[in-house]
Amino acid sequence: MTGLHERHLAVSPAWLALYYRHPLELTHGEGRHVWDADGNRYLDFFGGILTTMTAHALPEVTKAVSEQAGRLIHSSTLYLNRPMVELAERIATLSGIPDARVFFTTSGTEANDTALLLATAYRGSNQILAMRNSYHGRSFSAVSITGNTSWSPTSLSPLQTLYVHGGVRSRGPYAELSDEHFIKACVADLEDLLGHTRNPAALIAEPVQGVGGFTAPPDGLYAAFREVLDRRGILWISDEVQTGWGRTGDHFWGWQAHAASGPPDILTFAKGIGNGMSIGGVVARADVMNCLDANSISTFGGSPVTMAAGLANLSYLLEHDLQGNARRVGGLLIERLRAVGASSPAVREVRGRGLMIGIELVKPGTDEAAPEAAAAVLEAARAGGLLIGKGGGHDTSVLRIAPPLSLTVAEAEEGAEILGEALHAAT
Template sequence: MTGPARAGAQAGTTHAGARSESPPGARSGAPSGGSSGGSEELLRRHEGVLPEWLALYYERPIELTRGEGRHVWDAQGNRYLDFFGGILTTMTEHALPAVTRAVAEQAARMVHSSTLYLNRPMIELAERVAALSGIPDARVFFTASGTEANDTALMLATAYRRSNQVLAMRNSYHGRSFTAVGITGNAAWSPTSLSPLRTLYVHGGVRTRGPFAALGDAEFIAACDEDLRDVLTQTRGGVAALIAEPVQGVGGFTSGPDGLFAAFRERLSAEGILWISDEVQTGWGRTGDHFWGWQAHAGNGPPDMLTFAKGIGNGMSIGGVVARAEVMNCFDTNSISTFGGSPVTMAAGLANLAHLLEHDLQGNARRVGALLIERIRSAVGGLDLVREVRGRGLMIGVELVTPGTDASCPRAASLVLEAAREAGLLLGKGGGPGGSVLRIAPPLSLTTQEAEQGAEMLARALRETRERLVA
């Protein structure tokens, strides 16, 4: 297998020399979902028609055919505990009955109409999102993805401020479009240096590496704020906005101290610069302590805009922007969304959000997430493969290094992914060039028993990987 997606860790692939046996304890049986041909044949077809840079996890990529609760099954009938949720997208649980029922009922009435017509499910979901956002006099625009949501927020900011200068965080990721790549501070996910924007990168997204890592939290915030001040002196004319993830997702679940963006906001507000909080991965209660990631930095109020996607649809394609009316209404031209606000996806979002709130899944993320991170930290104590276990709620990162050093080790992350899969556990990875951080983000309904089970499987995979690296 050749090409970037199969040959480089930057694309998210692994090269661990996978074993042939089925995951221990996994259920085997006839493939679910009516797959045609085996996994090797499907991989051959994939490589024959899809881009080489379209990343696949695992040396032997798997086809997932069914999901239920916090588990998924592959085409061979093997069951896995899902600790990645389709990249933080299956937020509540797989095949949530309320969502599948809402989708079926709406699809039976009407699948599509576009935003040129009144759309009751879209208006109802917009009302709920606006009320939850914390942004006063909020307006909501729906898109089909987080990338498109960030594109829209940037277009609003640049139109409102009449400037194409944008501040972004180092180590950030905001999507795969031309505009979003232009503000992504992560070389592994930036296929081109060309951009319609002039982007200036500031410090603060990574707490335990970089020039300010040795400082205390207050001193770290002060140093990052001074860096921001210095960057602003380098600009000519008004900067449009700062866009920032409260917890960096693809960057390895890293974050600055609570209050960092409040300090930034004070400086930005003095110059009229907008703050866009990218909540595509942190929104809807995943961090446990807060419904939105920006609330850890509340300081002098909410952001001017927030973007969302992923979890709200529980697998359906929903993204969007919330902005105060003055900003949202700044366009003086027509605009529509063909697929944003689809009646079917809006029905799914309404059902999923209602389930999340009624079952206090934010509280569950806080409680079970605290247990999970404690179990992982306890299990890896003294293991020199692990540099740091960090996170909040059910958004946890495990940073790996070459044993006995402080050097990031992408190969270790790939090996752990393979070993965990063989044990029946699915993980994600990310964090800088190559990806040396294991990303753990299960559905927010994760039970304590599943957390305990997953922590043990992860611990075994880490110990096995350490042995292989030093053998």
């Protein structure tokens, strides 16, 4: 155990997890690579939990942060803030929500917490519909709508949460159905559930479940749900903390895979927009955003420095068509990983979209989750010079792959080769 690890254990909560038997201290990064304190270089296929969206040490972002910090670091929302207004204008336009208003927070958890506040206040209800296997953050309200017990440490809640089926396509009672019949069965489940409720405020859903193991329903499920919700005035909150900004390749936002329903009533975002700086936020149509009848500010949300970073990062992403790159390079990467998975009896499924890919591991010859195998592959990949993540609602048995969106074809090939060797060595 290193000295820094010992010091970490002495002052940190016991539940603050670290990856690896011998945890890494990362010291610097560049592009799609990072280095540890011993000088080892790694290809980064996790980006600080999908947060380093464009690249490590992106010059455009670094320059924007440095220049803004040299002028003014902090002011709060009590003063006009030009970078905040400029970023809000761009996000409002990109969101697709008509007459949109944007409120900035410092994290995805805080963004979802704000969305819940808006929805419950607007509808006068503390009932929330959420998806099974979901994850929405670590605040008291966010864990209470998280449908994944591994990440929900208490059953106490300010909300009454009712869980809907549909976020996991390949497991559960409807797994063997065709996509069309899967959607119909999930809609029937939702309608039946609503027949036993009073007045739900909103459905909150990740278009692709992140911590849950990069699972997703068939395209169109949330459009079908929306038809049911609209009849009762129930709001739809799309949690885009992990799926936003073009990561899925096919779409800029995850909700657009269900575009027949139009945009959500409320959209939450975070992670990638700041490329490592603390930015989260909520977009909602004006009547929903303005429904609160009490004063509110944000001390740190919309910080001039983080907003400058977000503007520079978003400009780089759009100007270099990183969504298109995620589609092209992600398509190649998932093809390579499926070829690798086909030769490993421990791989149940390789799934994903763009540069958001999950590899679900099981005990060979069974459908039983294999968290020990996932941990072993994580270690073997690190030994080979590759950093990946893990998650999943079935005992953390899914390898999570989400590199920066500027990933090159050569790096995708290299990462797939390392991961293939790690799978065969560890399973």
